[in-house]
Amino acid sequence: MKKLTALLVLAAIIPVAHVAVAAEVVGNVQNAKAKIEMCIGCHGIPGYKATFPEVFPVPMIGGQSAKYIESALQDYKKGARKHPSMRGIAASLSDQDIADVAAFYSQQTRTADPK
Secondary structure, three states, X not given: OHHHHHHHHHHHHHHHHHHHHOOOOXXXXXXXXXXXXXXXXXXXXXXXXXXXXXXXXXXXXXXXXXXHHHHHHHHHHHOOOOOHHHHHHHHOOOHHHHHHHHHHHHOOOOXXXXX
């Protein structure tokens, strides 16, 4: 009987613990202002073209969907996207940092200078 009771208690606890772990990280625009310095150098300059690893136009991320920016940064962090500079930057960001940066840029306009 004790084993059955312990099993039932454990079965009740596991789903609750799983829900707590799966809680979504919510971005904070104000906190992002201290985290976007490394983004501005490329993504904050209209018409900017990066030269590493090759010359290419840098996308303006202001006004993009927060979910898209989060997904892209997570893909760079995991190595699913291969741009070396972005991979290094994304690897240095926590999930909260990524959510904050995504929230910030999703509220900008396509040509805004992030300040």
